[in-house]
Amino acid sequence: MQSLQQIFSLLLQPRKVVITTHQKPDGDAMGSSLGLYHFLLQFGHTITVISPTNWASFLNWMPGTKLVLDYERQTEEADRAIDAADWIFCLDFNTLNRTKRMEEKLANAAAQRILIDHHQEPQADKFAYGESDTSKSSTCEMVYDFIMASGHEDKISPAVSECLYAGVMTDTGSFRFPATSANVHRMVATLKDKGLDHGPIHEALYDNFLEARFRFLGNVLLNRMEIFYEYNTALIAIPQADLIKYNIKTGDTEGLVNYPLSIQGIKLAAIIIDRGEERKSSFRSKGGFDVNTFARKYFNGGGHFNAAGGQNKETLEEVVAKFITAMKENKDQLSNYQF
Numbered sequence: 001m002q003s004l005q006q007i008f009s010l011l012l013q014p015r016k017v018v019i020t021t022h023q024k025p026d027g028d029a030m031g032s033s034l035g036l037y038h039f040l041l042q043f044g045h046t047i048t049v050i051s052p053t054n055w056a057s058f059l060n061w062m063p064g065t066k067l068v069l070d071y072e073r074q075t076e077e078a079d080r081a082i083d084a085a086d087w088i089f090c091l092d093f094n095t096l097n098r099t100k101r102m103e104e105k106l107a108n109a110a111a112q113r114i115l116i117d118h119h120q121e122p123q124a125d126k127f128a129y130g131e132s133d134t135s136k137s138s139t140c141e142m143v144y145d146f147i148m149a150s151g152h153e154d155k156i157s158p159a160v161s162e163c164l165y166a167g168v169m170t171d172t173g174s175f176r177f178p179a180t181s182a183n184v185h186r187m188v189a190t191l192k193d194k195g196l197d198h199g200p201i202h203e204a205l206y207d208n209f210l211e212a213r214f215r216f217l218g219n220v221l222l223n224r225m226e227i228f229y230e231y232n233t234a235l236i237a238i239p240q241a242d243l244i245k246y247n248i249k250t251g252d253t254e255g256l257v258n259y260p261l262s263i264q265g266i267k268l269a270a271i272i273i274d275r276g277e278e279r280k281s282s283f284r285s286k287g288g289f290d291v292n293t294f295a296r297k298y299f300n301g302g303g304h305f306n307a308a309g310g311q312n313k314e315t316l317e318e319v320v321a322k323f324i325t326a327m328k329e330n331k332d333q334l335s336n337y338q339f
Contacts, residue, residue: 031167056251
């Protein structure tokens with residue numbers, strides 16, 4: 001995998017470009033994809049943004065979202081764009097299996113794949129160019145760095161700013177997570193100097209839910225959360241029946257895993273959701289507990305040191321039992337409450 005710097009001189013030559021990200025894209029995935037889209041568009045490239053699946057409706061305010069193809073619903077159109085592409089930018093994921101049904105198509109594409117990502121253990125051999133930097137707060141921060149390093153700061157338009165700000169803000173937990181470096185604040189300062197109005201972005205992302213989502217949240221915290229104080233751990237297990245009862249849509253469960261971390265003494269928080277075809281897990285930690293290793297070892301997943309996810313085909317009850325066993329096997333790390 002060659003350095004991203006190798007393509008800076010190639011940006012001026014119009015190409016057919018596909019930009020894609022991981023399934024069920026979050027704010028960073030969609031923000032980095034559309035931020036890069038609005039940047040590259042100014043060079044005359046022909047660009048198609050493809051999401052492997054649908055996405056949360058609270059992301060629809062982002063400039064350009066209406067143009068994004070949902071691979072599951074627009075497969076033929078997306079396949080044509082991939083077949084014609086010269087470049088395929090892969091953002092906010094580093095293994096092709098994170099793209100679900102797109103994996104085989106991307107793996108066999110004739111285009112050069114270009115990686116921009118901040119997760120651990122990339123499939124470096126799958127990408128012609130790229131950068132994988134786990135010290136970065138978000139892929140949006142990395143796209144911003146890419147733009148600045150290319151010498152085209154003048155092309156940070158309002159649309160670019162809004163998309164990149166949304167991603168870096170959500171992936172840093174509104175700038176409170178440890179990965180919020182001085183560079184993140186300098187980035188935001190630059191975007192503000194260019195006229196970014198951040199208030200409406202926060203409202204669009206956090207003040208845009210239906211009543212049912214809040215009633216669901218109340219049910220989750222009252223009835224689905226279990227605390228294991230001996231292990232400084234909290235677990236939320238959500239059956240599919242709850243998703244149906246409260247008419248939960250894509251994105252409605254985002255952020256729920258962070259709630260138990262507000263409980264004094266909790267070092268590890270987990271949420272396991274029965275999605276029907278599989279059980280999806282998310283893990284968050286404080287201090288020195290590595291949930292990336294935890295997710296990879298027990299839950300077919302991975303991610304960051306303090307934020308990771310996984311998936312299993314077993315029943316919800318079996319995955320919960322697996323989590324409890326894994327928690328107990330890591331008692332020495334979890335029981336020592338240190339920050």
